[in-house]
Amino acid sequence: QLFLEKYGYFSEPGAGTHSPAEFTEALRDFQRVTHLPLSGVLDAPTLHQMALPRCGTDDGDSRAAGARRAPPARRRRRTAQHGGRWYKRHLTYRVVNWPSYLPQHEVRLAVRAAFELWSNVSSLRFWEAQHGPADIRLTFFHGDHNDGLNNAFDGPGGALAHAFFPRRGEAHFDSAERWSLHSGKGRNLFIVVAHEVGHTLGLQHSPVKSALMSPYYKKLSKDFVLSWDDILAIQNLYGKPSKGSAIQLPGKVFTHFQDWNTDFYSRDRQQRSLSTYYCHSFFDAITADGDHNLYIFKGSHYWVVSASGNASDPRPLQPRWPGLPAGIDACAWSQLSGKFYFFKGGRCWRYAGSKLEAGFPRKCSALGLPRHPDTALYFQQLRRLVLFKGPKYFVVGEEPLGVEPYYPRSLRDWAGLPPATAGALTHRDGSVYFFRDDQYWKFDQAKLQVVATGKWATQLAWMGCWDANSEQGLF
Secondary structure, three states: OHHHHHOOOOOOOOOOOOOHHHHHHHHHHHHHHOOOOOOOOOOHHHHHHHHOOEEOOOOHHHHHHHHOOOOHHHHHHHHHOOOOOOOOOEEEEEEOOOOOOOOHHHHHHHHHHHHHHHHOOOOOEEEEOOOOOOOEEEEEEOOOOOOOHHHOOOOOOOEEEEEOOOOOOEEEEEOOOOEEOOOOOOEEHHHHHHHHHHHHOOOOOOOOOOOOOOOEOOOOOOOOOOOHHHHHHHHHHHOOOOOOOOOOOOOOOOOOHHHOOOOOOOHHHHHHOOOOHHHHOOOOEEEEOOOOOEEEEEOOEEEEEOOOOOEOOOEEHHHHOOOOOOOOOEEEEOOOOOOEEEEEOOEEEEEEOOEEOOOOOEEHHHHOOOOOOOEEEEEOOOOEEEEEEOOEEEEEEOOOOEEOOOOOEEHHHOEOOOOOOOEEEEOOOOOEEEEEOOEEEEEEOOOOEEEEEEEHHHHOHHHOOHHHHHHHHHO
16 A cells, blocks of 8 residues: 555555555556556565566556556656656756766766767757756665655665656665666666656656656666657657757667767767667658668668668768758659759759769759758659648659649648658559658559558558567557
8 A cells, every 4th residue: 555655546645544445446557557467456466566676756647648558649648747847958967976886987978878868859958067056966865865755765676766857857866776887787777867867857657668767677678769658758848859960879778888988979979879760760751762772861861671671770871972961851762863852941952873963952942842841752643753841742843953833732632641741752562652750641643542541660561660560559
């Protein structure tokens, strides 16, 4: 009963005042959140789950979300109910103290990596303050540390840490735990800091088992990455990263922080992004060439996915398309000319192979093409490029480059297609696929209408997201 009280499972707080029916209901809520059979009985699996190491912040709203297996709107509420948010995007943090047996520079690298998990998928930016005040303070304490008896630390195991929602900016860690920067013995500090930082930014616990914001401690794996639930939650509060900046995950987080030299921000770090990070995020643009290879663009990198569905590691844009800026708006490969077209802002680039053609980049908005197009596509039936922007589309001839007469026209011509798609391609099955966030729309060229829609990472095997199917419950 004390456990259920501490973690927010009773609607009316106050230990010792709950009826048997309330206790059973609280127990069923806990079993629902932790994916146990809903027996309503204090059985062995439930007792075992209660004994596992976890975050000391209560489960208040993950309880509500878990009760309905949250659709997206429900899940969004999880982040905002009493979590609150910061009203600025640049935040400072300070590591006030740390266990004496851990090297200071390794602790600071681990903490920086934990903050970067969140800044890489949102508009937030963090700076370390080594002295004086900071927006977010990380402190180690023993036992009762004046946070209220409910928040007193309980020695090894149990509650490892807890944090406060914005804008208090405090995360506390139990000094009695054996903390580690390795994947072996001890509690991994990087994982726990990353979770508690999520709370200080306004995120509640998640009912999704694979999420970083799930309440229970997870061991560090070599491919540690935020789940879709974490990314959607933080972006709901603070928006996506600014389009022009390259998105760089700490990526395949090394199991030993000694492997991270102090050249942490160097250029080679750009290569450490997860091989299929685009599967867990949203991309800038997509196209396909004549051999049915997909090209997926995000920030300053691109991936090639072969016709068999095997994705390359991320590759930097520059060697392949010299002079192309990061964060493009749209891209299309022309079946007519065999050339790549890229669009960003009011400018466009045209490459034959890796060679930028003479006269490019040029100010395409001066030719009547839309600024910041959402999507570019070579449309075989028209033998023209098509640019989509909001509720309109433009048909564009290649030689000379320019908008055809009588355009733009209304997007209603493309029956069932939503505005603001992020990219499109013609697939070898003859259909055109449009993408936006985690959704796709399949457009039939004969019927001129959308005939199917769904989640691309889990439902389109040719997108190369082999590991996404294990996260199907998140979609």
